[in-house]
Amino acid sequence: MDFSGNHILSIDQFDRSDIEKLFSVADKLEPFASKEKITRVLEGAILGNMFFEPSTRTRISFGASFNLLGGNVREITEVGSSSLAKGESLADTAQVLSGYSDIIVLRHPENGSVQKFAEASRVPVINAGDGSNEHPSQALLDLYTIQKELSQNKKNLDNLRIALVGDLKYGRAVHSLCKILSKYSNVKMDLVSPEELQLPEDLLNQLTDARVSVNQTENLEEGISEVDIIYVTRVQEERFNNKEDANKYRGLLSLNQSIYTANCEPNTVIMHPLPRDSRSDANELDRDLYANPNLAIFRQADNGVVIRMAMFALVLGVEGKIEKTAKPVNWKVGLSS
Ligand code: CP
DSSP: OOOTTOOBOOGGGOOHHHHHHHHHHHHHHHHHHTTSEEOOTTTTOEEEEEESSOOSHHHHHHHHHHHHTTOEEEEEOOGGGSGGGGTOOHHHHHHHHTTTOSEEEEEESSTTHHHHHHHHOSSOEEEEEETTTBOHHHHHHHHHHHHHHHHHTTOOSTTOEEEEESOTTTOHHHHHHHHHHTTSSSOEEEEEOOGGGOOOHHHHHHHHHTTOEEEEESOHHHHTTTOSEEEEOOOOGGGSSSHHHHHTTTTTTOBOHHHHHHHSOTTOEEEOOSOOOOSTTTOSBOGGGTTOTTBOHHHHHHHHHHHHHHHHHHHTTOTTTTGGGOEEOSSOOSOOO
């Protein structure tokens, strides 16, 4: 895959060497993400950060990543504050915004919308989530996190055992994660969901074709018993026709410390793309897991910055210029103890 000057729309574009290349750039960017060093390598560049659905992590971390590389960010945060609300087409929006930006990040509620937008754009477009279809930057940061967490236990991505738990039908993070994991050897996957929220057929077929060993179950204890990673997801209530339908599934698959202790191997890592539903009737990941050192959800969210910096660096072709432009920081990072 040639990153430079190209859109990133789907995990289908990546092979293992592309992923390794991105991760190696991300590793080199760690000191810049943690503010040990500064770069202005994207000085003068403008990111159009276009979010037509709610977001905390993806929007802010894409914006922060661009700023950390020295670029400027312009944003739309909802359909209602854009001219889409006046009937403007996505294609016209793409034509216009690509005249104001050097690269565009787009989140939109319709499956396939980011692809449609990219076809009309004059600058590279990165998919930040299109409906229930895909969320490629999330899968890349998830895989980066899995690799880092496994390396602590001297394991790697080949031979991975993972349980995907929750709404596997509508969860775009899960869909992109399945695609990326299918590129590795001897992967074993437990798919834990209510029957009505199982992984879509086309993705199941993709896993089978890639020789991923799949076990589908509705039983949380069975699914999490012999895995390296538990990846929990929220019921995607915004994708249901009505809220009452979604409410049927809330709280069915909640993980807490006693379930973990009774069923999991000692170093099983707990992940979640977030946001997790912390309302008492859902409580996907109980508060009592806070003390569990294997709860990796905030390390996972932090990794979003370095992965998104690496995506920008590669797409804008500056990955080789960052170290040469590095400067020391002039302020102290973090709270004083
Ligand atoms: N994981 C994720 O996409 O979170 P946001 O919806 O907050 O961006």
